[in-house]
Amino acid sequence: MATIEECRAALDALAAKLAENADSVRGKVDLDRTLAAEITDLPAHFHGRLAQGRLIDIADGDDPDAKIRLIVGSDDLIALVAGDLDFGRAFASGRVKIKANLFDLLKLKALL
Template sequence: MATVDECRKALHDLAAKLEANAEARGRLDLDRTLACRVTDLETAFHGRIAGGLLTDIADGDDPKAKIVLTTTSDNLLALIAGRLDITRAIAGREISVKANPFDLLKLRKLL
């Protein structure tokens, strides 16, 4: 099981990758609030996806988030590192994503 600090770092790493990758930013034309709930650690993070960037990452849940990702700490790290395919993870119920269907299609490009 990963730690809260490792999960936080992984989200910040994802934000840095997006900032460095102009091509990925161009494919992610969303402006949505995001909540990431880590079930095995009983913690959550929230932020905003805007202009192809992941910004304002902070500890705590956002119950009004437009996109909600729920998973375990290990699955979160694997997903961000590219070791876990999001489509298979959703189909295998390793990850739950609540979002508008069009947003889900755009998010697939991100991960």
């Protein structure tokens, strides 16, 4: 099981990866939503905002009003960000859950 600090670092790494691609998706993906991440095997929640192809304002704690909710185990989060776990397969198998409306899911897929 990963630590809370490793999960925070993984989210920061994800934010950096999204920032690298932000210019290429900015015109294609109009997604400005709050995001919350629940780490299922740790007492940890994080929240931030997806805006202009970037993940910004990452902070500790839950956002119960978030429009997009990521539910994932700590080791799976680390593996996803590292590229060791395929997002589509993890989502299909239930290892990663995303609660969002259908249109946001499609836009989110374009970001990843």
